Amino acid sequence: MSAPLLLEGRDLSVVYRRSGGLFGTSSELAALDHVSFTLGAGETLAIVGESGSGKSTLARAVLRLVALTAGQVLLRGEDLAILTEAELRARRRELQMIFQDPFASLDPRMRIAEILAQPLRVFEPALNRAQRRERAAAQLAGVGLDAAMLDRYPHQFSGGQAQRIGIARALIAAPSVLVCDEPVSALDVSIRTQVLELLAEQRAKRGLALLFIAHDLAAVRFLCDRTLVLYRGQIMEQGPTAQLFAAARHPYTRALLDAALIADPLRARRRTARPEAAPARLAEPSRQGCPFVSRCAQQQPRCSVERPALRNVGGLQVACHRADER
Amino acid sequence: MRCVMSLILPPVAAMSEPLLRVDGLSIHYPGPGGPVAVVDGVSLALERGRILGIAGESGSGKTQLLLALLGLVPGAGRVTGSVRLNGEQVVGAPDSRLQRLRGDRVAMVFQDPMTALNPQLRIGLQLTEVLAWHRSLKGARARERATEMLASVGLAEPALLLERYPHELSGGMRQRVMIAMALLCEPDLLLADEPTTALDVTVQAQVLDLLGELRDRLGMAILLVTHDLGVIAQVADEVAVMQGGRIIERGDVVGLFAAPQEPYTQRLLAAARRLEIPVGVPA
Ligand SMILES: Nc1ncnc2c1ncn2[C@@H]1O[C@H](COP(=O)(O)OP(=O)(O)O)[C@@H](O)[C@H]1O
Ligand code: SF4
Ligand SMILES: [Mg+2]
Numbered sequence: 001m002s003a004p005l006l007l008e009g010r011d012l013s014v015v016y017r018r019s020g021g022l023f024g025t026s027s028e029l030a031a032l033d034h035v036s037f038t039l040g041a042g043e044t045l046a047i048v049g050e051s052g053s054g055k056s057t058l059a060r061a062v063l064r065l066v067a068l069t070a071g072q073v074l075l076r077g078e079d080l081a082i083l084t085e086a087e088l089r090a091r092r093r094e095l096q097m098i099f100q101d102p103f104a105s106l107d108p109r110m111r112i113a114e115i116l117a118q119p120l121r122v123f124e125p126a127l128n129r130a131q132r133r134e135r136a137a138a139q140l141a142g143v144g145l146d147a148a149m150l151d152r153y154p155h156q157f158s159g160g161q162a163q164r165i166g167i168a169r170a171l172i173a174a175p176s177v178l179v180c181d182e183p184v185s186a187l188d189v190s191i192r193t194q195v196l197e198l199l200a201e202q203r204a205k206r207g208l209a210l211l212f213i214a215h216d217l218a219a220v221r222f223l224c225d226r227t228l229v230l231y232r233g234q235i236m237e238q239g240p241t242a243q244l245f246a247a248a249r250h251p252y253t254r255a256l257l258d259a260a261l262i263a264d265p266l267r268a269r270r271r272t273a274r275p276e277a278a279p280a281r282l283a284e285p286s287r288q289g290c291p292f293v294s295r296c297a298q299q300q301p302r303c304s305v306e307r308p309a310l311r312n313v314g315g316l317q318v319a320c321h322r323a324d325e326r
Numbered sequence: 327m328r329c330v331m332s333l334i335l336p337p338v339a340a341m342s343e344p345l346l347r348v349d350g351l352s353i354h355y356p357g358p359g360g361p362v363a364v365v366d367g368v369s370l371a372l373e374r375g376r377i378l379g380i381a382g383e384s385g386s387g388k389t390q391l392l393l394a395l396l397g398l399v400p401g402a403g404r405v406t407g408s409v410r411l412n413g414e415q416v417v418g419a420p421d422s423r424l425q426r427l428r429g430d431r432v433a434m435v436f437q438d439p440m441t442a443l444n445p446q447l448r449i450g451l452q453l454t455e456v457l458a459w460h461r462s463l464k465g466a467r468a469r470e471r472a473t474e475m476l477a478s479v480g481l482a483e484p485a486l487l488l489e490r491y492p493h494e495l496s497g498g499m500r501q502r503v504m505i506a507m508a509l510l511c512e513p514d515l516l517l518a519d520e521p522t523t524a525l526d527v528t529v530q531a532q533v534l535d536l537l538g539e540l541r542d543r544l545g546m547a548i549l550l551v552t553h554d555l556g557v558i559a560q561v562a563d564e565v566a567v568m569q570g571g572r573i574i575e576r577g578d579v580v581g582l583f584a585a586p587q588e589p590y591t592q593r594l595l596a597a598a599r600r601l602e603i604p605v606g607v608p609a
Pocket of ligand 3: 052055056181
């Protein structure tokens with residue numbers, strides 16, 4: 001048998017119970033609905049979808065920041081749910097996270113030196129103060145910032161710099177998996193490539209695996225080996241990134257691709273209408289049938305009654321009744 | 327020459343006057359070592375039915391420029407130069423006049439719709455209040471107009487929407503409601519500050535298509551500010567690149583994207599293109 005995968009999610013479901021409906025009723029929302037994925041050492045998997053599709057819920061479920069309704073998260077083959085607190089703490093080190101809003105995730109009252117020293121206090125309690133500061137300085141240099149910035153506060157940095165600090169804080173724990181929840185969405189386009197390049201560089205240097213969450217496909221193409229497309233908590237399509245971009249079979253993936261901006265006015269305007277864009281309506285779609293049916297221009301009668309299973313079509317896994325027609 | 331013109335022209339729109347004309351506009355804030363310019367000698371003109379994109383990174387002064395066009399620069403900021411809308415001077419105009427202008431002839435949409443929507447009030451009330459204030463339109467007629475406007479920005483079930491509160495809507499729907507609110511009085515000029523930055527790509531595409539359509543249908547002029555050259559490529563007719571409070575390069579959008587002259591513009595464009603997806607659109 002081959003070595004266990006670094007990280008695996010098996011049939012993950014997270015159901016939120018929402019209270020406070022019109023008559024004090026509560027309803028259930030499957031934010032994550034039977035999603036499975038694998039991640040090998042040094043590999044990068046993209047999780048893509050519109051807001052509300054369940055991407056952050058997946059990230060939080062992996063980090064055990066939210067309780068799973070069903071399913072298992074395995075780290076090197078070990079189920080995280082059955083570990084003791086102490087064992088879990090040791091594994092936590094291996095799983096680190098960076099967030100979309102770099103400022104919101106940095107305590108404004110702490111200097112950068114303290115922000116970077118915090119993970120070391122937890123994971124390397126033997127270090128003394130001077131050693132922690134030394135490590136923090138080295139880590140800051142590692143993400144392209146000057147060690148002289150250690151004594152500054154978060155508000156003294158630009159968005160791109162603050163995100164580098166967030167990356168430094170995650171890396172200082174020496175994780176094997178970095179969960180990145182939309183790490184460049186809040187940054188100017190001109191800064192995004194710099195941050196993506198930093199992630200690529202750190203991945204190469206440390207053999208890091210990345211679980212990279214994005215609503216924007218552009219960042220994904222830059223960085224990720226495989227891509228998994230989520231809609232309403234379910235996998236619509238997944239496969240090798242290059243193939244998915246060249247020959248997506250799911251109408252939802254194609255809608256995401258069609259909507260991507262092109263920095264060329266002539267080509268941008270030559271695009272056709274976008275039938276699969278989100279309709280601006282209040283109604284929730286029914287729970288049976290294809291989750292995408294209310295927006296799908298390819299739909300057939302069976303689409304509203306029969307939920308398509310994820311199946312292999314031409315090297316991709318696609319959940320669409322009509323996947324093999326193209 | 328320009329100064330002479332503004333002296334001899336009456337304060338009503340002359341045929342030769344563009345809808346918006348900005349001349350030598352600067353905004354200074356007090357700094358530790360004296361006043362600091364956040365907008366520095368900006369001049370531009372915008373005709374009816376045109377979309378001008380202002381491209382620049384965070385902190386380049388884009389939003390301050392838009393605020394000055396509405397007379398909304400915060401108290402500490404000192405505005406100099408000239409902003410003429412339909413021939414009427416905005417810089418130094420009395421508050422009462424500016425309040426009429428906003429929403430009536432000029433409207434603004436923001437990155438975050440919640441800055442324009444009141445979370446406590448139903449959508450319908452927020453829209454009809456605008457009509458009561460600017461158009462003295464009340465009751466059933468105001469509701470009818472509000473419903474029409476929601477439909478025209480691509481919102482399904484507009485009558486139902488009037489009864490909802492902002493938090494009951496998705497981000498994309500709120501953005502549309504804010505645009506509908508801005509359009510209620512059919513302004514001549516729409517100022518849009520990163521109107522799609524917080525949206526999903528699919529919704530972004532729709533909102534940009536909507537702006538283009540409104541320009542075509544209503545002959546509205548749009549000033550669109552964004553850090554994303556992809557947004558400008560999609561809808562703008564003309565583009566001005568802003569850096570450190572100045573416009574460093576401008577031109578029609580096709581020409582400028584084909585042959586940017588300034589190294590800074592070239593850098594911005596290269597960054598945008600590195601992240602571009604090779605979608606199936608012929609070159
Ligand atoms: N704590 C919560 N309670 C109830 N619903 C939630 C909670 N967190 C997220 N949701 C809902 O779960 C769905 C998925 O959310 P999320 O994982 O944040 O999506 P994404 O990250 O893709 O935008 C959304 O409909 C969201 O409103
Ligand atoms: S299953 Fe039907 S509705 Fe769903 S994506 Fe495929 S064609 Fe569209
Ligand atoms: Mg999220």
